[in-house]
Amino acid sequence: MEVSIVSSFPEMNCGIAQYTYQLVKHLSKNIFVRVYTHKESNPKKLKNVEVVKAFDRNDFFSYIKLKNLLKEEKIVHVQHEHGLYGKFGGPFNGLFGIYLLRKLRKAIVTLHTVFTPSYILGYYDFLKRYNPIVGKTILRNFVSAGIYLREFLVFPKKHVYIVHSYEQKKVLNERGIKNVYVIRHGVPVIKRLRKRKRRELTLLCFGFVDYRKNYELVIKAMKFLDAKLIIAGKANESYLTLLKKLATKHGVQDKVTFINKFLSEEEKKRIFENSDILVYPVLSMSQSGVVSDAISFRIPVIVGAFPYVKELFREFGNLGYLIKSNDEKEIVKGINFITNNYKKIKNSLEKAYKEINWEKTARKHLKIYEVFM
Numbered sequence: 001m002e003v004s005i006v007s008s009f010p011e012m013n014c015g016i017a018q019y020t021y022q023l024v025k026h027l028s029k030n031i032f033v034r035v036y037t038h039k040e041s042n043p044k045k046l047k048n049v050e051v052v053k054a055f056d057r058n059d060f061f062s063y064i065k066l067k068n069l070l071k072e073e074k075i076v077h078v079q080h081e082h083g084l085y086g087k088f089g090g091p092f093n094g095l096f097g098i099y100l101l102r103k104l105r106k107a108i109v110t111l112h113t114v115f116t117p118s119y120i121l122g123y124y125d126f127l128k129r130y131n132p133i134v135g136k137t138i139l140r141n142f143v144s145a146g147i148y149l150r151e152f153l154v155f156p157k158k159h160v161y162i163v164h165s166y167e168q169k170k171v172l173n174e175r176g177i178k179n180v181y182v183i184r185h186g187v188p189v190i191k192r193l194r195k196r197k198r199r200e201l202t203l204l205c206f207g208f209v210d211y212r213k214n215y216e217l218v219i220k221a222m223k224f225l226d227a228k229l230i231i232a233g234k235a236n237e238s239y240l241t242l243l244k245k246l247a248t249k250h251g252v253q254d255k256v257t258f259i260n261k262f263l264s265e266e267e268k269k270r271i272f273e274n275s276d277i278l279v280y281p282v283l284s285m286s287q288s289g290v291v292s293d294a295i296s297f298r299i300p301v302i303v304g305a306f307p308y309v310k311e312l313f314r315e316f317g318n319l320g321y322l323i324k325s326n327d328e329k330e331i332v333k334g335i336n337f338i339t340n341n342y343k344k345i346k347n348s349l350e351k352a353y354k355e356i357n358w359e360k361t362a363r364k365h366l367k368i369y370e371v372f373m
Contacts, residue, residue, distance in 0.1 A: 317348035
């Protein structure tokens with residue numbers, strides 16, 4: 001068997017690229033994989049994998065060529081995220097991807113973002129919390145989300161879809177799309193965990209640092225905590241300035257370390273190995289690679305109660321603490337809860353890791369490919 005995957009791919013600084021790399025790495029132990037990716041990629045070499053730099057986000061004609069290339073492939077699997085296919089703003093973001101999906105014969109499509117009602121409603125928080133300029137930016141994105149909702153109605157029903165949560169599957173089913181499988185976001189395989197030498201409590205906020213992450217909550221909480229905080233990931237500069245000013249205002253600037261860059265896998269590994277709790281107070285998200293990373297390292301999470309993580313907690317038990325309100329005291333409550341239930345939470349993290357690590361997740365994809373053939 002062989003499969004062709006359309007996606008971003010390392011060395012692109014992109015969460016979907018890392019997701020696809022992990023999927024391809026584990027699939028290629030059993031089948032041949034061909035990856036069609038952006039021309040800007042600088043691909044990693046893997047055994048049993050061919051990488052074709054096939055399309056340009058700014059060039060519509062490259063998508064026509066890509067469509068023609070894919071005609072010859074037996075199994076086509078598209079990793080879909082709006083910003084990957086068509087580098088435009090607002091309602092036109094990802095437009096070339098919609099063209100490609102409509103032109104392909106039957107394909108498998110992983111939807112990394114589904115605009116569910118809970119996801120869209122999460123945008124309202126930004127309108128309440130930020131200044132008018134930021135509010136206008138978020139409002140524009142909210143309008144875009146509404147347009148994407150309309151676009152989902154024209155996503156071809158002939159395709160097979162993979163999503164990361166049952167809420168996403170329900171929404172797609174309600175839109176008339178019936179061939180939908182739920183496969184949780186895979187977690188990296190780490191069989192041997194390095195034992196951390198206990199020092200002071202270290203909290204970690206990881207991933208792209210932007211207005212949606214709600215990290216103000218964590219910085220405000222630091223004045224109540226005997227701990228240090230690492231905020232690691234490429235940052236939106238205006239949001240980074242806001243966070244630094246907030247840290248100074250609350251007198252916790254010496255407790256907070258900012259690492260403003262896209263981290264390599266080795267750098268990410270070191271940071272997670274030296275952290276005790278992942279804090280991710282985001283209010284609205286379709287799924288979360290960051291929570292998956294925490295599960296991989298078996299690190300408890302303090303996380304916003306959006307549907308994807310609520311499903312994980314129901315499925316595997318408490319993986320940490322679900323934030324119940326937009327109050328900094330919730331971070332303190334979360335730490336106390338984790339401290340008092342640490343052994344039980346560690347068992348739940350181990351259970352989740354065994355079920356959704358990339359080795360097992362790749363096998364679930366293989367079963368879909370076999371049905372597809």
